[in-house]
Amino acid sequence: MPANRIVPLVAREGLRGPYWLLTFRHPEIARDARAGQFVMIKAGTSAEPPLRRPFSIMATDPGAETFTLFVKEVGPGSRALGRLAPGEVAQCLGPLGRPFSTPPAGTEALLVAGGYGVAPFRLFAEELKRSGGRGRLFYGGRTSDDLPLLEHLGGTSTPLVPATEDGSVGHHGQVTAPLEEWLDSGAGPARLYACGPEAMLHAVARVAEARGLAAEVSLDPWMGCGIGTCLGCVVKVQNTDETRASYRCACTEGPVFDAARVRWPGEEVSRARRERAGFMA
Protein backbone atom coordinates (compact mmCIF):
# COMPACT_ATOMS: atom_id res chain seq x y z
CA MET A 1 0.00 0.00 0.00
CA PRO A 2 1.54 3.34 -1.02
CA ALA A 3 1.90 5.91 1.75
CA ASN A 4 -0.96 8.30 2.38
CA ARG A 5 0.71 11.65 1.78
CA ILE A 6 -0.51 14.83 3.41
CA VAL A 7 0.00 17.63 0.91
CA PRO A 8 -0.49 21.33 1.73
CA LEU A 9 -2.02 23.53 -0.94
CA VAL A 10 0.46 26.29 -1.77
CA ALA A 11 -1.37 28.06 -4.60
CA ARG A 12 -4.74 28.05 -6.29
CA GLU A 13 -5.86 29.79 -9.44
CA GLY A 14 -9.45 29.88 -10.64
CA LEU A 15 -9.73 29.63 -14.40
CA ARG A 16 -12.85 30.54 -16.37
CA GLY A 17 -15.72 28.12 -15.83
CA PRO A 18 -15.51 25.24 -13.36
CA TYR A 19 -11.73 24.85 -13.59
CA TRP A 20 -8.93 25.22 -11.04
CA LEU A 21 -5.17 24.99 -11.04
CA LEU A 22 -4.15 23.67 -7.63
CA THR A 23 -0.50 23.49 -6.58
CA PHE A 24 0.48 21.26 -3.66
CA ARG A 25 3.81 20.67 -1.96
CA HIS A 26 5.36 17.21 -1.77
CA PRO A 27 9.05 16.60 -2.58
CA GLU A 28 8.77 12.96 -3.75
CA ILE A 29 5.75 13.54 -5.99
CA ALA A 30 7.43 16.65 -7.47
CA ARG A 31 10.62 14.66 -8.10
CA ASP A 32 9.22 11.33 -9.31
CA ALA A 33 6.05 12.04 -11.32
CA ARG A 34 6.07 11.21 -15.04
CA ALA A 35 3.60 12.42 -17.66
CA GLY A 36 0.49 10.23 -17.64
CA GLN A 37 0.72 9.37 -13.95
CA PHE A 38 -1.91 10.51 -11.48
CA VAL A 39 -2.64 10.97 -7.79
CA MET A 40 -5.67 9.72 -5.85
CA ILE A 41 -6.52 12.76 -3.77
CA LYS A 42 -9.18 14.20 -1.51
CA ALA A 43 -9.45 17.38 0.52
CA GLY A 44 -8.75 17.19 4.25
CA THR A 45 -7.32 14.42 6.42
CA SER A 46 -10.44 12.45 7.35
CA ALA A 47 -10.50 8.71 6.68
CA GLU A 48 -14.30 8.89 6.24
CA PRO A 49 -15.92 8.73 2.77
CA PRO A 50 -15.92 10.12 0.12
CA LEU A 51 -13.11 8.24 -1.58
CA ARG A 52 -10.01 9.88 -3.00
CA ARG A 53 -10.42 10.84 -6.69
CA PRO A 54 -7.92 10.40 -9.57
CA PHE A 55 -6.30 13.48 -11.12
CA SER A 56 -3.45 13.59 -13.62
CA ILE A 57 -0.27 15.33 -12.55
CA MET A 58 -0.16 18.35 -14.82
CA ALA A 59 3.13 19.96 -13.85
CA THR A 60 5.94 19.57 -11.35
CA ASP A 61 8.59 21.86 -9.94
CA PRO A 62 11.18 19.66 -8.18
CA GLY A 63 13.10 22.77 -6.99
CA ALA A 64 10.04 24.17 -5.23
CA GLU A 65 8.91 20.61 -4.30
CA THR A 66 5.47 21.23 -5.82
CA PHE A 67 3.09 19.56 -8.24
CA THR A 68 0.04 21.03 -9.94
CA LEU A 69 -3.35 19.55 -10.77
CA PHE A 70 -5.89 20.85 -13.29
CA VAL A 71 -9.28 20.18 -11.70
CA LYS A 72 -12.70 20.41 -13.34
CA GLU A 73 -15.47 20.62 -10.74
CA VAL A 74 -18.06 17.96 -11.52
CA GLY A 75 -19.14 16.59 -8.12
CA PRO A 76 -18.35 16.50 -4.41
CA GLY A 77 -14.70 15.37 -4.56
CA SER A 78 -13.54 17.89 -7.15
CA ARG A 79 -15.66 20.63 -5.55
CA ALA A 80 -14.02 20.06 -2.13
CA LEU A 81 -10.58 20.33 -3.76
CA GLY A 82 -11.60 23.60 -5.44
CA ARG A 83 -12.70 24.97 -2.02
CA LEU A 84 -9.28 24.39 -0.38
CA ALA A 85 -7.47 27.55 0.67
CA PRO A 86 -3.66 27.88 0.61
CA GLY A 87 -2.26 26.32 3.78
CA GLU A 88 -5.05 23.75 4.00
CA VAL A 89 -4.18 20.15 3.22
CA ALA A 90 -5.32 17.23 1.10
CA GLN A 91 -4.36 13.56 1.38
CA CYS A 92 -3.14 11.63 -1.59
CA LEU A 93 -1.53 8.47 -2.94
CA GLY A 94 0.92 8.82 -5.77
CA PRO A 95 2.38 9.17 -8.23
CA LEU A 96 0.39 6.17 -9.50
CA GLY A 97 -0.03 4.32 -12.77
CA ARG A 98 1.88 3.70 -15.93
CA PRO A 99 3.15 6.86 -17.66
CA PHE A 100 3.30 7.58 -21.37
CA SER A 101 6.40 6.10 -22.99
CA THR A 102 9.25 8.27 -24.20
CA PRO A 103 9.06 8.67 -27.99
CA PRO A 104 11.85 6.81 -29.82
CA ALA A 105 14.74 9.01 -31.00
CA GLY A 106 13.86 10.95 -34.15
CA THR A 107 10.11 10.41 -33.64
CA GLU A 108 7.76 13.34 -33.20
CA ALA A 109 5.33 13.00 -30.27
CA LEU A 110 1.88 14.09 -31.45
CA LEU A 111 -0.16 14.82 -28.32
CA VAL A 112 -3.94 14.88 -28.71
CA ALA A 113 -6.01 16.30 -25.85
CA GLY A 114 -9.72 16.77 -25.25
CA GLY A 115 -11.14 18.67 -22.25
CA TYR A 116 -9.34 17.98 -18.95
CA GLY A 117 -7.36 15.32 -20.85
CA VAL A 118 -4.88 18.09 -21.62
CA ALA A 119 -3.52 17.89 -18.06
CA PRO A 120 -0.77 15.25 -18.54
CA PHE A 121 0.51 16.92 -21.70
CA ARG A 122 1.86 19.99 -19.89
CA LEU A 123 4.23 17.65 -18.05
CA PHE A 124 4.86 15.67 -21.26
CA ALA A 125 5.89 18.89 -23.02
CA GLU A 126 8.30 19.64 -20.15
CA GLU A 127 9.81 16.17 -20.50
CA LEU A 128 10.23 16.67 -24.26
CA LYS A 129 11.93 20.01 -23.67
CA ARG A 130 14.36 18.47 -21.16
CA SER A 131 15.21 15.53 -23.44
CA GLY A 132 15.46 17.56 -26.66
CA GLY A 133 12.52 15.62 -28.16
CA ARG A 134 10.06 17.03 -30.68
CA GLY A 135 6.33 17.32 -30.09
CA ARG A 136 3.11 19.06 -31.13
CA LEU A 137 0.02 19.43 -28.97
CA PHE A 138 -3.47 19.29 -30.53
CA TYR A 139 -5.96 20.63 -27.93
CA GLY A 140 -9.65 20.32 -28.71
CA GLY A 141 -13.06 21.02 -27.21
CA ARG A 142 -16.59 21.87 -28.26
CA THR A 143 -16.13 25.63 -27.69
CA SER A 144 -13.43 27.99 -26.43
CA ASP A 145 -14.90 27.52 -22.92
CA ASP A 146 -13.61 23.93 -23.03
CA LEU A 147 -10.01 25.13 -23.54
CA PRO A 148 -9.37 27.03 -20.29
CA LEU A 149 -5.70 26.06 -20.26
CA LEU A 150 -4.85 27.67 -23.62
CA GLU A 151 -2.97 30.57 -22.03
CA HIS A 152 -1.09 28.27 -19.63
CA LEU A 153 0.45 25.95 -22.17
CA GLY A 154 3.21 28.27 -23.40
CA GLY A 155 6.80 28.19 -22.19
CA THR A 156 7.64 24.79 -23.65
CA SER A 157 9.12 23.97 -27.04
CA THR A 158 5.94 22.11 -28.08
CA PRO A 159 3.77 24.05 -30.58
CA LEU A 160 0.08 24.23 -29.68
CA VAL A 161 -2.73 23.63 -32.20
CA PRO A 162 -6.19 24.44 -30.76
CA ALA A 163 -9.42 23.17 -32.34
CA THR A 164 -13.06 23.81 -31.46
CA GLU A 165 -16.17 22.23 -32.92
CA ASP A 166 -17.93 25.63 -33.11
CA GLY A 167 -14.88 27.37 -34.59
CA SER A 168 -14.66 29.88 -31.71
CA VAL A 169 -10.91 29.30 -31.42
CA GLY A 170 -8.33 27.52 -33.58
CA HIS A 171 -9.27 24.97 -36.22
CA HIS A 172 -13.00 24.65 -36.88
CA GLY A 173 -13.87 21.00 -36.23
CA GLN A 174 -12.78 18.01 -34.24
CA VAL A 175 -9.23 17.86 -32.93
CA THR A 176 -8.39 14.88 -35.13
CA ALA A 177 -8.81 17.08 -38.26
CA PRO A 178 -5.64 19.19 -37.70
CA LEU A 179 -3.86 16.03 -36.53
CA GLU A 180 -4.62 14.33 -39.86
CA GLU A 181 -3.69 17.49 -41.77
CA TRP A 182 -0.31 17.49 -40.02
CA LEU A 183 0.26 13.82 -40.81
CA ASP A 184 -0.74 14.45 -44.45
CA SER A 185 1.66 17.40 -44.69
CA GLY A 186 4.67 15.13 -44.80
CA ALA A 187 5.52 15.06 -41.12
CA GLY A 188 8.27 12.54 -40.36
CA PRO A 189 8.03 9.50 -38.10
CA ALA A 190 5.44 10.06 -35.38
CA ARG A 191 3.89 8.41 -32.36
CA LEU A 192 0.44 9.46 -31.18
CA TYR A 193 -0.45 10.06 -27.52
CA ALA A 194 -4.05 10.83 -26.54
CA CYS A 195 -5.99 11.72 -23.39
CA GLY A 196 -9.61 12.85 -23.32
CA PRO A 197 -13.14 11.58 -23.93
CA GLU A 198 -13.49 7.97 -25.07
CA ALA A 199 -14.87 8.91 -28.52
CA MET A 200 -11.79 11.04 -29.15
CA LEU A 201 -9.43 8.30 -27.98
CA HIS A 202 -11.15 5.84 -30.30
CA ALA A 203 -10.87 8.31 -33.21
CA VAL A 204 -7.14 8.72 -32.54
CA ALA A 205 -6.78 4.92 -32.41
CA ARG A 206 -8.45 4.70 -35.85
CA VAL A 207 -6.13 7.38 -37.28
CA ALA A 208 -3.13 5.44 -35.96
CA GLU A 209 -4.44 2.14 -37.30
CA ALA A 210 -5.13 3.56 -40.77
CA ARG A 211 -1.60 4.96 -40.97
CA GLY A 212 0.28 2.15 -39.27
CA LEU A 213 1.40 4.40 -36.40
CA ALA A 214 1.91 3.46 -32.77
CA ALA A 215 -0.49 5.19 -30.40
CA GLU A 216 -0.92 5.34 -26.64
CA VAL A 217 -4.19 6.33 -24.99
CA SER A 218 -4.84 7.30 -21.38
CA LEU A 219 -8.16 5.74 -20.34
CA ASP A 220 -10.53 7.37 -17.88
CA PRO A 221 -12.60 4.74 -16.06
CA TRP A 222 -14.12 5.26 -12.60
CA MET A 223 -11.47 4.56 -9.95
CA GLY A 224 -12.18 3.70 -6.34
CA CYS A 225 -8.80 2.87 -4.82
CA GLY A 226 -6.06 3.55 -7.41
CA ILE A 227 -3.94 0.64 -6.19
CA GLY A 228 -5.44 -2.49 -7.76
CA THR A 229 -7.69 -3.72 -4.95
CA CYS A 230 -11.30 -2.63 -5.70
CA LEU A 231 -11.40 -3.72 -9.39
CA GLY A 232 -13.61 -0.71 -10.12
CA CYS A 233 -11.40 0.41 -12.98
CA VAL A 234 -11.08 -2.72 -15.13
CA VAL A 235 -10.89 -2.21 -18.90
CA LYS A 236 -10.97 -4.80 -21.67
CA VAL A 237 -7.64 -5.15 -23.45
CA GLN A 238 -6.72 -7.45 -26.35
CA ASN A 239 -4.04 -10.00 -25.63
CA THR A 240 -1.19 -10.20 -28.10
CA ASP A 241 -1.92 -13.89 -28.73
CA GLU A 242 -4.55 -12.76 -31.31
CA THR A 243 -7.57 -14.50 -29.87
CA ARG A 244 -8.46 -13.40 -26.39
CA ALA A 245 -9.07 -10.21 -24.48
CA SER A 246 -8.70 -9.85 -20.75
CA TYR A 247 -9.60 -7.33 -18.08
CA ARG A 248 -6.83 -5.11 -16.74
CA CYS A 249 -6.80 -2.63 -13.87
CA ALA A 250 -6.41 0.80 -15.41
CA CYS A 251 -4.98 2.13 -12.15
CA THR A 252 -1.99 -0.21 -12.00
CA GLU A 253 -1.57 -1.48 -15.59
CA GLY A 254 -2.69 1.83 -17.12
CA PRO A 255 -4.13 4.38 -17.35
CA VAL A 256 -1.93 4.49 -20.46
CA PHE A 257 -2.44 1.60 -22.88
CA ASP A 258 -1.37 0.70 -26.41
CA ALA A 259 -4.35 1.98 -28.44
CA ALA A 260 -4.23 -1.06 -30.70
CA ARG A 261 -4.93 -3.32 -27.72
CA VAL A 262 -7.94 -1.48 -26.30
CA ARG A 263 -11.31 -3.15 -26.97
CA TRP A 264 -13.41 -0.11 -27.90
CA PRO A 265 -17.17 -0.48 -27.34
CA GLY A 266 -18.87 -2.21 -30.28
CA GLU A 267 -15.70 -2.69 -32.27
CA GLU A 268 -14.30 -5.83 -33.86
CA VAL A 269 -10.52 -6.07 -33.72
CA SER A 270 -8.96 -6.55 -37.14
CA ARG A 271 -6.32 -9.20 -37.70
CA ALA A 272 -3.87 -6.51 -38.89
CA ARG A 273 -4.41 -4.58 -35.68
CA ARG A 274 -3.85 -7.62 -33.51
CA GLU A 275 -0.61 -8.28 -35.32
CA ARG A 276 0.60 -4.74 -34.78
CA ALA A 277 -0.46 -4.62 -31.11
CA GLY A 278 2.19 -5.19 -28.52
CA PHE A 279 4.76 -2.45 -29.09
CA MET A 280 4.28 -1.53 -25.41
CA ALA A 281 5.76 -4.41 -23.46
Ligand SMILES: Cc1cc2nc3c(=O)[nH]c(=O)nc-3n(C[C@H](O)[C@H](O)[C@H](O)COP(=O)(O)OP(=O)(O)OC[C@H]3O[C@@H](n4cnc5c(N)ncnc54)[C@H](O)[C@@H]3O)c2cc1C
Ligand atom coordinates in the same frame (compact mmCIF):
# COMPACT_ATOMS: atom_id res chain seq x y z
C1 LIG B 1 -6.46 8.52 -14.60
C2 LIG B 1 -7.45 9.66 -14.45
C3 LIG B 1 -7.00 10.97 -14.52
C4 LIG B 1 -7.89 12.03 -14.39
N1 LIG B 1 -7.40 13.30 -14.47
C5 LIG B 1 -8.23 14.34 -14.32
C6 LIG B 1 -7.72 15.69 -14.39
O1 LIG B 1 -6.53 15.92 -14.62
N2 LIG B 1 -8.60 16.70 -14.20
C7 LIG B 1 -9.95 16.49 -13.95
O2 LIG B 1 -10.69 17.45 -13.77
N3 LIG B 1 -10.45 15.23 -13.88
C8 LIG B 1 -9.62 14.16 -14.05
N4 LIG B 1 -10.14 12.89 -13.98
C9 LIG B 1 -11.58 12.69 -13.69
C10 LIG B 1 -11.82 12.88 -12.22
O3 LIG B 1 -11.22 11.81 -11.52
C11 LIG B 1 -13.34 12.86 -11.93
O4 LIG B 1 -13.93 13.99 -12.52
C12 LIG B 1 -13.55 12.91 -10.42
O5 LIG B 1 -13.28 11.64 -9.90
C13 LIG B 1 -14.96 13.28 -10.09
O6 LIG B 1 -15.13 13.16 -8.70
P1 LIG B 1 -16.27 14.02 -7.98
O7 LIG B 1 -16.41 13.49 -6.59
O8 LIG B 1 -16.01 15.47 -8.13
O9 LIG B 1 -17.56 13.72 -8.83
P2 LIG B 1 -18.44 12.38 -8.85
O10 LIG B 1 -19.61 12.57 -7.95
O11 LIG B 1 -17.60 11.20 -8.64
O12 LIG B 1 -18.89 12.43 -10.37
C14 LIG B 1 -19.72 13.50 -10.87
C15 LIG B 1 -20.19 13.10 -12.25
O13 LIG B 1 -19.07 12.89 -13.11
C16 LIG B 1 -19.10 11.55 -13.61
N5 LIG B 1 -17.73 11.03 -13.60
C17 LIG B 1 -16.93 10.87 -12.53
N6 LIG B 1 -15.73 10.37 -12.90
C18 LIG B 1 -15.80 10.20 -14.23
C19 LIG B 1 -14.90 9.70 -15.18
N7 LIG B 1 -13.68 9.28 -14.85
N8 LIG B 1 -15.30 9.66 -16.48
C20 LIG B 1 -16.52 10.07 -16.82
N9 LIG B 1 -17.43 10.55 -15.95
C21 LIG B 1 -17.08 10.62 -14.68
C22 LIG B 1 -19.96 10.77 -12.65
O14 LIG B 1 -20.59 9.68 -13.30
C23 LIG B 1 -20.98 11.80 -12.24
O15 LIG B 1 -21.99 11.93 -13.21
C24 LIG B 1 -9.28 11.79 -14.16
C25 LIG B 1 -9.74 10.48 -14.09
C26 LIG B 1 -8.84 9.42 -14.26
C27 LIG B 1 -9.35 8.00 -14.19
Ligand code: FES
Ligand atom coordinates in the same frame (compact mmCIF):
# COMPACT_ATOMS: atom_id res chain seq x y z
S1 FES C 1 -9.22 1.76 -8.92
FE1 FES C 1 -9.40 0.09 -7.56
S2 FES C 1 -8.52 -1.53 -8.70
FE2 FES C 1 -8.19 0.21 -9.94
